[in-house]
Amino acid sequence: MELKEKLLSSYVAFENGVNINSDIHEIRTKALKEFETLGFPTKKLEAWKYTSLNSILKEDYSLFPKKENAIEFKDVKKYFIHDIDSYKIIFIDGKYSSFLSETTHDGIDVCLLSSALTKPKHKAVIENYFNKTAKQDNMTALNTAFASEGAFINIPKNTEVEKPIQVINFATGNETATLLQPRNLIVVGENSHVQIIERHQSLTSNAVLTNAVTEVFAEKRANVDYYKIQNDYDTASLIDNTYVSQERDTVCSVHTFSLGGKIVRNNLNFYQNGQHVDSILKGITILEDKQHVDHHTLVHHIEPNCESHQDYKGIYSDKSTGVFNGKVVVEKEAQKTNAYQQNNNVLISDKATINAKPQLEIFADDVKCSHGCTIGQLDDQALFYMQQRGIPKKEAQALLMYAFANTVLESVRIPEVKARINKLIAKKLNVDLGFDL
């Protein structure tokens, strides 16, 4: 049976596990109908021109985990940023792991969507925010139809959340193939600040497909820093759909570190609903073998006097392929917009491919919009220079790649995250530089 049919026919089973007499369920069933009409995206859709899901849709995915899976902290410690104090919301095969988590209701809510959906005290927040910014395209509609579990983060106004929140979804690989659909809802109140680190991680090389949806709402003067670490097995694929809705005077940043996975698609959407908003989208992509990463960004400038900054760096070796599709829409009312987009790529091998496509739709006449895209190789003269000083070629190449990616790391505000990314990059490039950049 094809995956689409399998999903549709399993819906009754899904409904047995959730409250079907709720407003949320109306949203779900509506989304299911949309997915039924739309189906999975194909390359015929302009937005999916360079990314085919065919190779991952043919797996026979297990849709609902059959049993509770326990894992020991020591076995997965390395996937945490473990050298800092943090809140943790951890899922194993889609099920909440209270053992690995550290949640709170003390002043802020760092907990589970499943409990937020049922508890009366969260009713208003769910009504006001759930599914309010997610656009119901193919994959988001599918996630919404089955939305039942994920991280729920609700920060009241004037709150500086003093430690980062880590959201990690582990896949044990106990099934031959697993489909996971986490749904995260993050609401940051007026004048509050939060830092979030998200990771999807398989523990074996059994196939995993994750179709995640995250909605982030930043109320007036809120500040959100979001870090996505993608460094999964070559058998794990991720379709990440993130929607960030910003009210006036907010600063929100999303850093995406794509260092591994079979097919990774990042649909990252920012909506600026008030004046003096700053949206920051940054990414480092380092791929090898046949890995494929597709960054599909949208910044929607709706109000005047706002800014957006996009900076994506990619390094592609072997037969890996990358896509950067960066769309910036500036509405007629959005005068004095300052939108900046930069996408630089280095191809290490002749067989690696990058498809870069900036898309600017500007309807206002008093704006500053810049975009730049480069595709190149490592600078031979720079390599020679470093070799001449006694640095071996491999290290020299790594150093150059570090230097190349450095502008993205500069804006990472959690030093331990920065150090971890540095380490992951060094490991990926198979070098030990003996110092951090």
Place this chain on the structure above:
Amino acid sequence: MLEIKNLHARIEDKEILKGINLEVKAGEVHAIMGPNGAGKSTLSSVIAGKEDYEISKGGISLSGEDLLELDPTERAHKGVFMSFQYPVEIPGVSVTNFIKTAINETRKANGLENMPAKEMLQKIREKSTLLEIDRKFLSRSLNEGFSGGEKKRNEIFQMAMLEPKLAILDETDSGLDIDALRIVSNGVNKLKSKDNAVIVITHYQRLLDYIKPDFVHVLFDGKIVKTGDASLALELEEKGYDWIKEEVNA
């Protein structure tokens, strides 16, 4: 120490070096002068091992060891240093981190442990003082936004740190004002010893007022056409290169 025999080098189909013979002994300073396009920079690049050139004939050896068999990194580990005419900018890598990596890679290749942090620090302090380099400068990204003079001073600082057997200064004087020229030359002179050798490649004589050569060679159309002592440089300064061309063509 350095022996170049009948060296022919080409890039694509163009032959640039057409039979160079040169012997440099420990403790000597050699100047290689010549008009633009004579092959001066090619010669330094070929000694350092730049891969763009094809060596069609001849050989280069350092203390009896065939250099042509080694890649640029290995040559550096054997003690070859070349100061670049246009040093490359490497954003995100500080001068200090770069030189530490360079030193420790060289030590590793020669079977030594990493240099102890304290010793490294002391050496950095000593050599940066010698070249009148501000400490703040050392934490800046390598060559990024450096002025021409700062880049050259930084090259000589690296040379001072690495203590090479053979140093090749490729047009180190270009873009230097008189103060920087004095500092750079002073640095080079302080590093000179009976165990190492220096090749100064330059278009003009003025650097040789500060770094006194034992031999001056004139490179013209891919060959060394004249060799003399320091007075040859003065003669070239006075008369230009035309008389050399005439002599060669005669």
